[in-house]
Amino acid sequence: MKPQFKMREVALAIAAITSVVTLAPTASAADKAATKAAGTYVTGDFHNHSTCSDGSLSLKKLVDKSVNTWKLDWFVQADHGGRSARNCTLAEDPFEPVAPGLGLTNSANGPWQASPPVTYAGAGQPASALKGPNQTWESTIGLAAIKGDGTATPKQMWRWQEIKEYQYKVIETLGRDAKKPVWIGLEQNNPGHEHTSTAVLKGQAPWPSTATTGNANLQAQYEYCFDRSDTDTSRGAENLWDCSVTGSSNNTLINPLSAKIAPTDNLSGTNTAKYPNMGHIKTLEGLKWMNEKAPTTSYFVPAHLERAGIYNPTGNNGFNIEHLRNFNNVAPKIAFGFESMPGHGAESPRGSYTTGAVGGGTFGGTGVYAAKIGGLWDGLLGEGRNWWFFASSDYHSRGTFGPDQRETDNDFYPGEYTNDYVMVRKGTGNLTAEGIIDGLRSGNSYVANGQLIDRLAFVVCASNPGLPRNANKALIEKAAANAVAGNGEVRIDGCATMGEKLIVRPGTDLFVTVSLRDPQGTNASPYSFPNPSLKQVNIVQPLNAPVLDHVDLIGGNVTGYVDPSDQGAYAPPVTAADYPAKIFNSSTKIQKTFNSTNWTASADGVRTMTFRVPAVKASQYFRLRGTNIPASVPFETDAEGNPLNDFLVAPNDQTLPGAIPCGDAACPAHMRTVAGVKYSSSDVVAWADLWFYSNPVYVEVLGSSKVAGVK
Amino acid sequence: MKISKTAQLTLAAGLLSLLSACGGDSVTTPTASSAAPTAEQVAAFTSSYNGGVAALKSFSGLTSSGFVDLFDDAFLDAGYTKQALKDNLTQESFAVAVAADLSSFPVAALSGVTVAGCDANGVCTLTATVTNADVDTTTTTYTIPVKFSSGKVRLYGDQKSA
DSSP, X not given: OOOOOOHHHHHHHHHHHHHHSOOOOOSOOSSOGGGSOOOEEEEEEOOBOOTTTTOSSOHHHHHIIIIIISOOSEEEEOOBSSEESBOTTSOOOTTSOOOOOOOOOOOSXXXXXXXXXXXXXXXXXOTTSSSGGGSBHHHHHOGGGOOSSOOOSSOOEEHHHIIIIIIHHHHHHHHHHHTSOEEEOEEEEOTTBSEEEEEEOTTOOOTTOOOSOOOOHHHHHHHHHHOTTOOOOSSSGGGOOOOOOTTOGGGGGOBTTTTBSOOXXXXXXXXXXXXXXXXHHHHHHHHHHHHHHOTTSEEEEEBSTTTTOSOOTTSOBOOOHHHHHHHHHHOTTTOOEEEEEOSOTTSSSGGGOOTTSTTSSOBTTBOHHHHSTXXXXXXXXXXXXXXXXXXXXXXXXXXXXXXXXXXXXXXXXXXXXXXXXXXXXXXXXXXXXXXXXXXXXXXXXXXXXXXXXXXXXXXXXXXXTTSOHHHHHHHHHXXXXXXXXXXXXXXXXXXXXXXXXXXXXXXXXEEEEEEEEOOOSOOSOSOOSXXXXXXXXXOOOBTTSOOOOEEEEEEEEOOOOOOTTOHHHHSOOOOGGGTTTOOSOTTOXXXXXXXXXXXXXXXXXXXXXXXXXXXXXXXXXXXXXXESSOTTOTTTBOTTOOBOBGGGTSOSSTTSOOSXXXXXXXXXXXXXXXXXXXXXXXXXXXXXXXXXXXXXXXXXXXXXXXXXXXX | OOOOHHHHHHHHHHHHHHHHHOOOOOOOOOOOOOSOOXXXXXXXXXXXXXXXXXXXXXXXHHTXXXXXXXXXXXXXXXXXXXXXXXXXXXXXXXXXXXXXXXXXXXXXXEEEEEEEOOOTTSEEEEEEEEEEOSSSOEEEEEEEEEEEETTEEEEOOOOOOO
């Protein structure tokens, strides 16, 4: 029989799921400061690649760059699912010639003063060399040791075997050597969609654990069972894996041969003309499986989710709003956010988004789902969901440059350009992977590019009716400034921070207070010539010394979850042409813009600002974004300060001239050059146009809509 | 805790009726004076105020007339009037009574209080250290006009409408 999964049936399935899976609250109480253990914001990245999939580095070099060169506090190595021929557990040959650095000068007085060096000394080799991590599994461990299906020459190893038998122990060792939590994840090739950053931590024993029994068996099994590129039918050879989910009605779809949802004529178990929507169902089964096996130590964060275009029931494209709702409904503790700010920041096109992406490209380096005020993200926040904003570096390679060169026309190293700052409540103990995943899940995090900011305290506090307003304000601003100084958060009863909510009566006055640090000196950019984008408006600012221009406080109303049975609202029909104008939350707007005229500045770069909301009436949320680009900078921002499509600066057609000349004598040679004129492009564009995004703070007003996604 | 529809409606109705009933008050404006309060008078104000603020997390504290009397009838601070104070306290007391999961609000205690610079109308400047000690102690200095009259110090506010 030919299975059919129309969207109506998918919706009903989701409705059934949500009737049995509790929409568990996932954030911590806002008004009980004493319940919050001490914590700090730590930096990390959960989406990067090695030669075990389509990356260019060994595990060793990738981890070394991330946690040593760029000093990330934690790191997740997450290759694609499927199979590959190369053995990423082998390190680069130190005797191979390394492409020379170009001798670019480095910061002398910034936060990166001591590191990195002028060039990144270290081993490396041309990607074409069949040495180091580019050697094949077959040539290094032998054909007989490679398990599962496959007849290619050389034989490729399934990712489940790489993870379980080879990569895990290397990653565990590298993390322990660096004394940082480093673990194995997976960039899942989602059935029915493009990609998602995932991890199943349970069983792994990253630093500070010293256990000798750590393993990534569950992570490996997840890959076997639910990655669309894993068409192996071996059940993990001797593992004899079974991919069923206890009690799931979709177990009837499982192929007895492979023990996973993979019909004989559709071993990917994905969306096809014959099996429409099957892939999405299978992806949901994966979430249910995580929820059963590792409910508090798994995560599922769709990556660069605008890139592949809108959802296609007969193909593997992107994610519409209803799919994100489905994920969040099925497993709210696991599917709690997205990477709407993609990696590949130096690639042309920026973020690797072509004009076929939803929205037609990136906007200041961010996809339209989050960059658009009132867009898809605001739609989800307007429901009161725990749906958080993340970013990743998605490191694959340096493009035409060597791995130790500072220029790049493809990817930035983890921590070099993009940082996720995540609150981890570790008390006096060591940082742990479990604590980091708790932090990711909490929503108490923010993202900044180019070290635009490196500290943030963002709170919404109920006004004490017995305290004069300016005393309230002074106290909260001081607490926020203290939090920034300590890289911590405000812990005061009646104040909620990112990922949390306040519950207040109608008529309560609110204080929305922000304190952040614009680090002084220079960032990690190798370029010190004037920012070409700002030069258009007569601002001369070195590209490696960005200055935060302004902060937008964005807010919108919360009106409650959309019910899956209401298909018109739950899964509104969309076409690619609907974006970027598509509005999902019409109440969302810029509530206040802060800049040097209305924030309090100190010499160490700390900026503090407060917005008072008198007599709140309806449930709502607040979030922040900020940038070094003022409003109305040609090709970069509109009159309200919204980021414009990045193709305006550097058109998708690489033969066309750019919009912003890069005329300084120091402008590098790899810029797009047309008729002898160099134009801002590639990594220069990325360093020129910096943004940060915070996660939201919710306010639930008694008698108004519930913010159901947050405790 | 979930709040039933009935409770929500009751709360809303209560708040509305209360707001409509709120009017002027009967506290007499103290006579102007140019004399500064004594240390004992300042200490008495500080003690009463700190005690009142600390009690605002409870229904009895929110409905205490003694706390309201620490504010001058002409109190106006960043647009916040004495009437607004009274309305807020009353509304808060209703909310506390019906919603157990209501968030609190930041509390603070004054210390090192000095009152000086009194003018002919008895308007002086109070300078104090404001402290919140919930978890990470937050301390900042703070000044606000107060009115000294009939031997009592009362908060007067900056007299600004916003």
